[in-house]
Amino acid sequence: MEEQQNTRAPEPWPRKEMFEPLHGKAESRVDAILLLIREASTNLPGDVISSLSEQKAKESDGSQAQRALGIILENIEIAYDAKTPICQDTGTNIFHVHYPVGTSTIALRNEITQAVRRATELGYLRPNSVDSITGKNSGDNTGIGLPSLYFHEWEKDHLEIKLMLKGGGCENVGAQYALPESRLGAGRDLAGVKKVVLDAVLQAQGRGCSPGILGVGIGGDRVSGALLAKEQLFRTLEDQSPDPLLADAEAEMLEKSNQLGIGPMGFGGATTLLSVKMAKMHRIPASFFVSTSYMCWASRRKSLVLKQDNTYIIE
Amino acid sequence: MAQTITINPPGITEEQIRSLKKGDMVSISGIILTGRDTAHKYIKDNFLHGEIPEAERETYEGLKKFLHGGILYHAGPVVLNDPNGQPYITAVGPTTSLREEPYEYDVIKHFGVRAVIGKGGMGEKTLSACKEFGAVYLHAIGGAAAYTAKSIRKVHGNFKPEFGTPEAFWILEVENLECVVTMDAHGESLHADILQSSSSAAKEILGGIH
Numbered sequence: 001m002e003e004q005q006n007t008r009a010p011e012p013w014p015r016k017e018m019f020e021p022l023h024g025k026a027e028s029r030v031d032a033i034l035l036l037i038r039e040a041s042t043n044l045p046g047d048v049i050s051s052l053s054e055q056k057a058k059e060s061d062g063s064q065a066q067r068a069l070g071i072i073l074e075n076i077e078i079a080y081d082a083k084t085p086i087c088q089d090t091g092t093n094i095f096h097v098h099y100p101v102g103t104s105t106i107a108l109r110n111e112i113t114q115a116v117r118r119a120t121e122l123g124y125l126r127p128n129s130v131d132s133i134t135g136k137n138s139g140d141n142t143g144i145g146l147p148s149l150y151f152h153e154w155e156k157d158h159l160e161i162k163l164m165l166k167g168g169g170c171e172n173v174g175a176q177y178a179l180p181e182s183r184l185g186a187g188r189d190l191a192g193v194k195k196v197v198l199d200a201v202l203q204a205q206g207r208g209c210s211p212g213i214l215g216v217g218i219g220g221d222r223v224s225g226a227l228l229a230k231e232q233l234f235r236t237l238e239d240q241s242p243d244p245l246l247a248d249a250e251a252e253m254l255e256k257s258n259q260l261g262i263g264p265m266g267f268g269g270a271t272t273l274l275s276v277k278m279a280k281m282h283r284i285p286a287s288f289f290v291s292t293s294y295m296c297w298a299s300r301r302k303s304l305v306l307k308q309d310n311t312y313i314i315e
Numbered sequence: 316m317a318q319t320i321t322i323n324p325p326g327i328t329e330e331q332i333r334s335l336k337k338g339d340m341v342s343i344s345g346i347i348l349t350g351r352d353t354a355h356k357y358i359k360d361n362f363l364h365g366e367i368p369e370a371e372r373e374t375y376e377g378l379k380k381f382l383h384g385g386i387l388y389h390a391g392p393v394v395l396n397d398p399n400g401q402p403y404i405t406a407v408g409p410t411t412s413l414r415e416e417p418y419e420y421d422v423i424k425h426f427g428v429r430a431v432i433g434k435g436g437m438g439e440k441t442l443s444a445c446k447e448f449g450a451v452y453l454h455a456i457g458g459a460a461a462y463t464a465k466s467i468r469k470v471h472g473n474f475k476p477e478f479g480t481p482e483a484f485w486i487l488e489v490e491n492l493e494c495v496v497t498m499d500a501h502g503e504s505l506h507a508d509i510l511q512s513s514s515s516a517a518k519e520i521l522g523g524i525h
């Protein structure tokens with residue numbers, strides 16, 4: 001057995017830049033996408049960092065909850081400085097691509113896949129794609145259905161790629177309820193929605209690496225509702241639903257979830273969730289689904305805006 | 316009052332472990348072994364039912380050296396190779412432990428494991444193994460992979476590299492790796508406490524939603 005000093009070779013990277021968008025000109029689209037992956041894996045969005053540090057101040061001094069948040073914040077800084085993954089579970093790589101009319105999605109698919117492979121080689125992503133039956137790891141984060149790609153054509157003339165790294169621990173505590181739900185006394189109305197939302201947070205305990213962010217999709221079918229719930233996790237923490245009823249429900253459910261006292265890591269404490277994000281879609285009268293998608297504190301979402309001349313902004 | 320106790324695996328005594336209480340902090344300096352889903356299944360399939368298969372004997376002896384009086388860490392690290400082809404670890408946070416619940420009682424019993432590190436806590440069966448054989452469950456900070464990697468001094472290779480990077484048993488020398496005791500050897504579990512208190516809070520809140 002060989003021994004090896006566990007050294008890392010971080011490039012110096014001033015801390016103040018953590019909150020700054022990254023600008024530049026890439027050699028190629030693949031390079032720009034690679035940078036997007038690096039940013040997503042190694043630096044959290046500024047709103048999440050701020051929220052975590054605000055919550056740390058709110059936990060009681062010397063509590064395990066406060067200590068956990070302190071370690072989380074320290075971890076974020078170390079990962080940023082060393083450009084190593086914030087969390088080793090770099091999750092499902094979910095890309096939402098908005099592309100101008102006339103851009104080939106076949107080319108984009110190939111380029112994203114190439115960038116994912118490169119990012120895996122460079123250690124920004126852990127080899128995280130396995131055959132569902134044999135368990136064999138593909139070694140490069142590709143496979144049947146991976147990376148997870150969603151294409152949306154739009155009328156703007158630039159490309160926008162949103163990336164979310166969705167870890168397994170939090171994904172596993174997502175849920176889907178069909179209303180009415182008699183165990184919780186949840187009927188087919190907004191009150192019923194709120195009841196199952198609270199239950200989803202309760203059932204998750206600290207297992208989704210709390211404090212988390214809860215995306216809620218109301219309505220749709222089993223597939224579209226779940227997708228809607230997950231898409232909410234791209235929203236910034238300050239963002240409120242444009243629907244006043246849902247905006248109120250978001251605030252109410254955040255407050256009520258935090259009254260559960262589950263706390264960071266389930267150690268107990270005031271911070272169980274950082275945010276609740278809700279959205280609704282139409283449904284058929286016979287079905288009333290409420291889908292939830294839980295995002296851990298390591299809420300890795302970044303977006304890349306890429307112009308025709310390969311100038312980019314990542315934030 | 317919660318205390319911080321230093322433990323040095325492998326070579327942790329039963330007495331040390333029994334002195335720990337739910338809510339205590341431990342600081343770990345020594346050698347620990349990672350192992351997650353494939354590792355647990357492998358142990359169960361090969362070592363827990365009588366004869367050790369000849370082909371696996373060397374691995375078995377190796378594992379025993381680190382697990383007896385030692386620590387098993389539920390984690391799948393990100394490992395890179397330096398220019399000399401030697402592995403180093405950039406990210407190694409805990410994974411969800413509950414997936415190993417069907418195996419852990421027997422693993423603790425068979426190898427005399429003194430502590431398991433992970434996240435999210437474990438169930439009744441593991442709690443009873445902790446009580447019977449003198450072991451604790453230690454909670455690391457989920458997701459704090461870069462922080463945890465910082466306390467790794469050396470990577471002493473691995474067992475079963477063919478399981479793939481996250482699933483292999485990595486032998487890690489750590490210094491001052493801090494964890495919280497959330498399940499102790501006296502049958503107490505912080506996870507059970509929080510489940511109970513949050514469930515009764517939820518009951519009350521649900522009653523107020525109309």
Ligand code: SF4
Nearest residue numbers: 087167169209296458
């Ligand atoms: S739930 Fe999130 S923070 Fe926790 S281990 Fe998974 S990816 Fe990491």
